[in-house]
Amino acid sequence: MNKIKINFNEEENEILTKRTDNLSQATKLVEQKSNDKITYLTFNVNNIRYAVEQSYIQELHSEISPKKIPCVPKFIKGIVNIRGDILSITDLSLFFGNKAIAERDNYQMFRLKNKNIEFGVIVDNIEDTLLLSKADIYAFSNSENPKMDQYIKGVDKDMVNILNIDSIMNDDLMIINNNNS
Numbered sequence: 001m002n003k004i005k006i007n008f009n010e011e012e013n014e015i016l017t018k019r020t021d022n023l024s025q026a027t028k029l030v031e032q033k034s035n036d037k038i039t040y041l042t043f044n045v046n047n048i049r050y051a052v053e054q055s056y057i058q059e060l061h062s063e064i065s066p067k068k069i070p071c072v073p074k075f076i077k078g079i080v081n082i083r084g085d086i087l088s089i090t091d092l093s094l095f096f097g098n099k100a101i102a103e104r105d106n107y108q109m110f111r112l113k114n115k116n117i118e119f120g121v122i123v124d125n126i127e128d129t130l131l132l133s134k135a136d137i138y139a140f141s142n143s144e145n146p147k148m149d150q151y152i153k154g155v156d157k158d159m160v161n162i163l164n165i166d167s168i169m170n171d172d173l174m175i176i177n178n179n180n181s
Contacts, residue, residue, distance in 0.1 A: 040130045041110065042160055043123040045093045045101060049160045051130055056165045058113045060126055063106040064089070073173060074100075077107075077122055087111065089120040095173070097147045117169050130156065137162050 040051035041060075059082075066078030066089040075094035080087050089109065094100045101107070107122035137154040140161075151171075153162040168174070 037131045037133045040132060040162065042127040042130055043108075043110070044125040044127060045123050046099055047124075048093075048098075049127070049158070050092070050163055051132075051156070051160050052110075052112070052163045052165055054129065056112050056114060056169075058111040058118070061109045061111075061120075062126075064109045064120065064122070065106050066120075066122070075173075077101075080109075080120060082111070082120075087118065087120045089122055090174075092121055092123075092168070095168070096151065097145055112165065112169065114166070114169050117174060119174070130160065132156055132162070 039054040041054050041057055042049060042051045044050075061082070064080050064082075066080050068078045069076070072088075075091050077089045077091050080089055089107075091101050101122055101124060108124070108126050109120045109122050110126065111120050112118065136156055138156070140152060140155040142148045142152065148161075151164055151168050153164045155161055
C-alpha cells in the first residue's frame with residue numbers, strides 16, 4: 001500500500017487539528033451514551049454545589065444584570081433580554097427556601113429549557129461538568145430543608161446535589177400569574 005504524503009501550511013494544520021478534536025469529542029459523546037452516563041453541569045450557590053443535566057441547558061452567560069419587575073415571587077430576580085428573548089431569571093436558592101444569592105450588579109447564569117418552560121438561573125459560580133451514571137447518584141434527604149427533597153435526585157460521591165430539573169420546571173410556582181406574589 002502506498003503512503004500519501006501531504007504538506008499542510010500552519011493554518012491548514014490548525015483547521016485539521018480542530019476538526020480532529022471535534023470528531024474526538026463526538027466519539028466521546030457516543031461512548032458516554034453507550035455507558036448510560038449523563039453529563040451534568042456543576043455550579044455553586046451560597047457555598048452549596050449543585051448539578052443539572054446538561055441536556056436542559058441552552059447556554060451559559062458570565063455576566064447578566066436582571067431588571068427587577070413588580071408583582072412576582074421573591075425567587076424571580078427579574079428579567080433579561082437575550083438576543084430578543086425576554087427571559088425570567090430565577091434564584092434557585094430562594095426557590096428552595098434558602099438564603100438568597102448575594103446582591104450584585106452582574107451574575108453568572110445558565111438558561112434552562114424543556115418543552116413547557118424556559119428561564120435563566122443565576123448562580124455564584126459555574127464550575128465544571130460531571131459524567132455520572134444512575135449508580136453514581138446516592139439517595140439523600142435534607143433534614144434542614146425538607147422542601148428541597150422534591151427537587152433533588154440525590155448526591156454524588158463529592159456531595160454535589162443532583163437536581164431533578166423536571167420537578168423544578170414543572171412546579172406550579174414557576175408559572176407566574178396574578179395569584180403569586
